[in-house]
Amino acid sequence: xxxxxxxxxxxILCNSSKxxxxxxxxxxxxxxxxxxxxxxxxxxxxLTNYGPTYVEEVESVSSGEAETTTEQPVEEAQPPxxxxxxxxxxxxxxxxxxxxxxxxxxxxxxxxxxxxxxxxGTPIExxxxxxGWDSVxxxxxxxxxxxxYLSESMPFFETVTLSVKERGIDPNLPMVALTFDDGxxxxxxxxxxxTLEKFGVVATFFDLGYLVDAxxxxxxxxxxxxxxxxxxxxxxxxxxxxxxxxxxxDVEKTEAVFERVLGHKFVLFxxxxxxxxxxxxxxxxxxxxxxxxxxxxxxxRDKTKNLNRIFQTKNFDGxxxxxxxxxxxxxxxxxxxxxxxxxxxxxxxxxxxxAYYKGYKELRVGxxxxxx
Numbered sequence: 001x002x003x004x005x006x007x008x009x010x011x012i013l014c015n016s017s018k019x020x021x022x023x024x025x026x027x028x029x030x031x032x033x034x035x036x037x038x039x040x041x042x043x044x045x046x047l048t049n050y051g052p053t054y055v056e057e058v059e060s061v062s063s064g065e066a067e068t069t070t071e072q073p074v075e076e077a078q079p080p081x082x083x084x085x086x087x088x089x090x091x092x093x094x095x096x097x098x099x100x101x102x103x104x105x106x107x108x109x110x111x112x113x114x115x116x117x118x119x120x121g122t123p124i125e126x127x128x129x130x131x132g133w134d135s136v137x138x139x140x141x142x143x144x145x146x147x148x149y150l151s152e153s154m155p156f157f158e159t160v161t162l163s164v165k166e167r168g169i170d171p172n173l174p175m176v177a178l179t180f181d182d183g184x185x186x187x188x189x190x191x192x193x194x195t196l197e198k199f200g201v202v203a204t205f206f207d208l209g210y211l212v213d214a215x216x217x218x219x220x221x222x223x224x225x226x227x228x229x230x231x232x233x234x235x236x237x238x239x240x241x242x243x244x245x246x247x248x249x250d251v252e253k254t255e256a257v258f259e260r261v262l263g264h265k266f267v268l269f270x271x272x273x274x275x276x277x278x279x280x281x282x283x284x285x286x287x288x289x290x291x292x293x294x295x296x297x298x299x300x301r302d303k304t305k306n307l308n309r310i311f312q313t314k315n316f317d318g319x320x321x322x323x324x325x326x327x328x329x330x331x332x333x334x335x336x337x338x339x340x341x342x343x344x345x346x347x348x349x350x351x352x353x354x355a356y357y358k359g360y361k362e363l364r365v366g367x368x369x370x371x372x
Contacts, residue, residue: 096126096134096150100281100367105144108133115143120367121155148278159362160267160287162352167226171357174317175347178203178334179291181232181270183325184211184218191331193221199338201348202226205325206270206289209234209254216261223262228350230268230289231258239284240275247283268351268363276368287363289351291322292371295333298324303332310337316346318358318372 127135269286
């Protein structure tokens with residue numbers, strides 16, 4: 001007799017007793033005796049998580065029948081695998097990470113249509129590599145990235161924390177950074193500084209190490225009036241042609257000049273000609289600052305042409321304007337450019353200020369920035 005059937009009959013017997021000769025306490029005692037006499041027991045098989053499932057066996061000794069229950073294991077969390085159906089087969093998507101800001105092309109040519117760009121650290125679906133180009137999927141369509149700019153693992157980026165002085169910059173108002181390369185020059189750079197000081201504005205000078213060494217008083221004045229001084233290398237070599245050891249030597253030589261003249265190293269670096277291949281990016285341990293407005297003042301050497309070129313851009317907010325502090329025509333240009341930008345409502349800031357107030361409190365070492 002099953003235990004359940006026995007208990008049910010016992011309860012009926014208890015309820016049918018007119019005088020309660022068989023009470024609840026008697027029923028409990030009877031039940032205990034029944035269990036003892038029939039030898040009811042439970043035997044468990046140890047649970048294990050080594051197999052594909054957990055198995056729990058419950059064996060009823062009285063009936064000789066074994067009941068087995070199976071439940072699925074609790075699996076450890078695994079990274080999601082994204083699969084796409086292709087030719088009737090499920091294949092996993094493969095991703096690569098951009099090692100720097102890089103353009104995406106419609107075809108395997110630098111002259112082909114630019115579909116867009118991705119910033120350093122951004123993952124993109126990777127298809128394969130051939131003829132010096134990586135095939136990718138960009139916005140759902142096949143595209144190409146020049147080989148050497150994608151990594152299998154998420155790249156680690158060392159960063160530089162920006163520090164700016166409080167001088168009343170309103171982050172909600174438009175701002176632009178004027179930058180000057182190749183100086184300092186005793187004549188033209190001095191004139192540019194005179195204009196900046198006259199209007200109470202600042203700029204960023206990317207000076208050459210050997211000229212800083214030759215004209216320390218000009219570089220010191222740049223910093224004294226609130227301008228930022230970055231490095232443009234020691235003597236304007238094409239860095240793409242230098243080895244890692246040569247790059248390191250150039251940086252260290254320039255650092256030594258800055259420390260001697262200004263008392264500290266520079267924070268920002270602009271590569272000559274804007275050239276920064278993979279070797280440069282891996283061996284220049286500073287943020288690399290290029291531009292998105294080119295005055296072509298080195299080519300025109302004419303104030304009117306310089307201004308016309310600059311004002312082809314209609315919105316300067318977050319932009320970096322490239323000029324050169326070694327040309328007298330550039331000094332002429334600045335005399336008209338600064339008041340005109342102010343008239344149009346722009347705040348003239350350093351590159352570090354531009355980045356900081358646009359939300360870039362840190363800049364990645366070896367990464368190229370053209371604007372913020």
